[in-house]
Amino acid sequence: MMISTRGRYAVRMMLDLAENAGDGYVSLKDIASRQGISKKYLEQIIPLLNHAGLLSTARGHQGGYRLSKAPENYTIGEIVRSTEGGFAPVSCLEDNHEECPRKGECATLPVWMGLQKVVDDYLDGITLKEILDQMK
Amino acid sequence: MMISTRGRYAVRMMLDLAENAGDGYVSLKDIASRQGISKKYLEQIIPLLNHAGLLSTARGHQGGYRLSKAPENYTIGEIVRSTEGGFAPVSCLEDNHEECPRKGECATLPVWMGLQKVVDDYLDGITLKEILDQMK
DNA sequence: TATATAACCTACCTGTTTAATAGGTATTGC
DNA sequence: GCAATACCTATTAAACAGGTAGGTTATATA
Numbered sequence: 001m002m003i004s005t006r007g008r009y010a011v012r013m014m015l016d017l018a019e020n021a022g023d024g025y026v027s028l029k030d031i032a033s034r035q036g037i038s039k040k041y042l043e044q045i046i047p048l049l050n051h052a053g054l055l056s057t058a059r060g061h062q063g064g065y066r067l068s069k070a071p072e073n074y075t076i077g078e079i080v081r082s083t084e085g086g087f088a089p090v091s092c093l094e095d096n097h098e099e100c101p102r103k104g105e106c107a108t109l110p111v112w113m114g115l116q117k118v119v120d121d122y123l124d125g126i127t128l129k130e131i132l133d134q135m136k
Numbered sequence: 137m138m139i140s141t142r143g144r145y146a147v148r149m150m151l152d153l154a155e156n157a158g159d160g161y162v163s164l165k166d167i168a169s170r171q172g173i174s175k176k177y178l179e180q181i182i183p184l185l186n187h188a189g190l191l192s193t194a195r196g197h198q199g200g201y202r203l204s205k206a207p208e209n210y211t212i213g214e215i216v217r218s219t220e221g222g223f224a225p226v227s228c229l230e231d232n233h234e235e236c237p238r239k240g241e242c243a244t245l246p247v248w249m250g251l252q253k254v255v256d257d258y259l260d261g262i263t264l265k266e267i268l269d270q271m272k
Numbered sequence: 273t274a275t276a277t278a279a280c281c282t283a284c285c286t287g288t289t290t291a292a293t294a295g296g297t298a299t300t301g302c
Numbered sequence: 303g304c305a306a307t308a309c310c311t312a313t314t315a316a317a318c319a320g321g322t323a324g325g326t327t328a329t330a331t332a
Binding site for chain 2: 036
């Protein structure tokens with residue numbers, strides 16, 4: 001499997017933030033309760049989105065999160081990448097992976113690179129807004 | 137990551153069989169030595185290809201494996217699927233996964249289903265022969 | 273200024289998967 | 303009969319998945 005609960009829950013949080021955007025901030029407690037996901041678990045996923053600059057936050061009473069851009073300016077690709085750390089379909093293509101000694105002669109590497117591009121292009125072609133519109 | 141060493145080694149074995157096809161059978165020992173992969177490990181991957189009907193085999197002295205079809209008749213998709221058991225990008229789409237209670241209302245499911253199709257189509261569009269040709 | 277509410281941080285835990293290794297049995301050509 | 307080969311099953315160490323637990327820090331409001 002390629003996209004774990006981290007990435008999937010991240011997308012659902014972003015959708016929830018978009019749907020419930022009002023004047024103030026949306027608390028994790030509310031998101032967790034609406035989505036039926038443990039707040040404690042979301043607590044360690046949302047900083048990944050936050051540190052990637054996708055959110056604005058406020059601490060303390062009445063605090064919470066909100067989108068820092070309009071929904072049409074987020075792609076599913078950037079959301080999932082910021083929580084999963086990329087879509088490498090094989091370990092040879094992972095960022096931190098040591099250089100493969102067969103790299104030059106590997107006949108299959110181009111196949112996996114092509115696969116990665118196909119996935120990236122697909123997910124970068126879908127915006128939050130498109131999913132939101134579909135939901136109605 | 138989506139495709140583990142099982143799937144990748146499977147593709148390399150198939151390529152090796154195609155490259156070294158002669159009159160007789162190719163032994164795992166030779167494949168392992170050419171590919172620099174533990175024979176013992178390949179020993180538990182190759183039955184997956186064999187049981188899926190992708191190979192012909194002969195036991196005993198001078199035995200081994202060979203492709204049962206011409207290289208242009210294998211796609212990377214079918215090779216990897218037979219060893220990895222499908223390309224579900226998220227656990228909700230795995231064959232043995234229990235029905236998701238949110239299935240009907242899930243706004244993100246269509247996204248993951250689309251992703252799965254994009255991956256399937258890409259890998260089913262590449263044949264063994266195409267990779268072989270590229271290697272020359 | 274006290275308090276409740278929130279984000280934020282770090283450690284821990286349990287089960288599963290990955291990537292092998294190990295040791296054997298069955299079959300067959302020479 | 304023997305060597306080479308496929309075939310089968312168990313074990314293992316490490317990483318990862320999917321959480322839980324327990325706290326600290328900041329802040330609006332009463």
